[in-house]
Amino acid sequence: MSYSILIVDDSLPMRSVIKRTFKTAGYGGSDFHEAANGKIALDLMKNGWIDIVITDYNMPVMNGMELIRAIKKEDLLKDIPVVVISTEGNEARIKEFMDCGASGYITKPFTPETIRDLITNILGEESYDEDLDDSDDDFDF
Amino acid sequence: MMKILTTAMMTSTSEVMETMFYLPVEFGEDPVTLIQSGMEKLKPHMACQLKFSGDVSGCVTLVIPNDLLGEVTENFMGEPLENFEEEHLSGTLTEMLNIICGNALSKVDSKIPFELDIPKVIDESNIPKTQSFTIIETPQSLMAINISMN
Numbered sequence: 001m002s003y004s005i006l007i008v009d010d011s012l013p014m015r016s017v018i019k020r021t022f023k024t025a026g027y028g029g030s031d032f033h034e035a036a037n038g039k040i041a042l043d044l045m046k047n048g049w050i051d052i053v054i055t056d057y058n059m060p061v062m063n064g065m066e067l068i069r070a071i072k073k074e075d076l077l078k079d080i081p082v083v084v085i086s087t088e089g090n091e092a093r094i095k096e097f098m099d100c101g102a103s104g105y106i107t108k109p110f111t112p113e114t115i116r117d118l119i120t121n122i123l124g125e126e127s128y129d130e131d132l133d134d135s136d137d138d139f140d141f
Numbered sequence: 142m143m144k145i146l147t148t149a150m151m152t153s154t155s156e157v158m159e160t161m162f163y164l165p166v167e168f169g170e171d172p173v174t175l176i177q178s179g180m181e182k183l184k185p186h187m188a189c190q191l192k193f194s195g196d197v198s199g200c201v202t203l204v205i206p207n208d209l210l211g212e213v214t215e216n217f218m219g220e221p222l223e224n225f226e227e228e229h230l231s232g233t234l235t236e237m238l239n240i241i242c243g244n245a246l247s248k249v250d251s252k253i254p255f256e257l258d259i260p261k262v263i264d265e266s267n268i269p270k271t272q273s274f275t276i277i278e279t280p281q282s283l284m285a286i287n288i289s290m291n
Contacts (some may be wrong), residue, residue: 011234011239016218017161058239058257064175086258087243090254106248108240 002029003123004048008041008055008067009034009085018054018085025112027119038062042070045077052123057086057097072101081122085110090105142197145249146288147275150201152287153245154277161240163216167278172287175204175268178276180283183208184224188265189234191242197254199290203238204265204274209282210234235260 005022009015015034022030033050035041039062041053053071057064064084071077081103086093097105104118110118151168153186158164177183183206192200205213212221214233218225237259246255274285 010230011236013214013218013229014236020219058259060259087240087247087257088255089244089247090251092254108243109157111160 002031002052004031004033005029005100006033006035006040006041006050006053008036008043008053008059008064010036010059012036012132021110021112021115022054022119025116025119028112038064038067038070041067045071045072045080050080053082054079055082055084057084057093063071065097068097068100068102083118083122143288143290146197146245146290148197149227149245149248150241150286150288151270152248153241157237157241157270158279161217162213162237162270163211164211164279166276170277170279172273174271174273175285176270178274178283180204180206180276180284180285184254187231187234188263188268189231189238189260190263191235191244191260193246193255194258196247196251197290199288199291201242202263202267202268202272202274202287203234203241203254203284204286205234205284206213206282209279209284212281213237229261235262248263 007015007018016101019032033044035044036060036112046071055064055067068082069079071082083104084102085106085108087108094105103122106114106118153233158166185207186204187207187219188202188204190200190202210230214225214230216220217228217233231257242257272287277284277286
């Protein structure tokens with residue numbers, strides 16, 4: 001099973017790294033979409049199907065917190081889970097994100113295992129595929 | 142407070158460089174100027190600065206030789222250097238400083254949560270020649286980090 005994953009980060013390298021980490025974590029079959037800030041992300045979400053949003057906090061134009069608030073105001077978007085990936089590991093800040101409606105929070109630096117555990121928790125067990133397993137076996141879902 | 146911040150920054154630099162950039166690092170013993178560090182021989186460099194605020198406010202500056210930045214970018218993005226443009230290199234540099242600072246400040250108790258500004262690439266000539274840096278030693282090269290408080 002694959003997902004439509006929207007990665008929101010103003011850093012081009014960071015978007016690439018998040019995408020690569022998701023692939024390493026077992027989500028290689030997913031469709032990845034990218035946005036450089038919350039405003040672009042919101043526009044993308046209004047014009048296409050997104051299963052989960054992965055957003056940075058500290059971005060120009062519209063930051064991660066503002067994006068979550070905007071998503072929660074939209075009837076068609078409010079149930080889409082949003083995970084924040086940020087450098088800010090302060091407990092008060094994490095609580096602020098969760099109170100605002102984030103489904104999860106990952107602090108940088110992160111590992112594929114951290115991503116896999118959180119996404120499995122949010123989207124369910126069937127999301128995990130072993131596409132980085134070196135074997136050539138076919139997979140049944 | 143400066144000692145706490147410096148210790149946190151060194152711990153985070155090690156953690157972040159190994160986890161996300163696959164580069165083990167060690168630190169020089171005493172802060173030195175860039176000239177004293179021997180980094181002049183490794184020019185050209187790129188430099189980046191990030192302001193922070195909270196219980197204390199200040200600024201962190203990171204200076205890295207271009208050759209090392211290329212290696213770091215390759216490790217970070219998992220692609221060979223020839224695939225990258227200037228934006229990838231500067232983006233990796235700003236992200237590296239962003240992650241190190243965010244990680245370090247999360248280790249420091251603060252009544253007011255620390256806020257990070259957006260990191261900016263700066264012209265190295267704007268760094269005072271007398272400014273002291275902690276030297277970060279990698280297997281092949283050096284980079285330098287400075288924390289200053291307002």
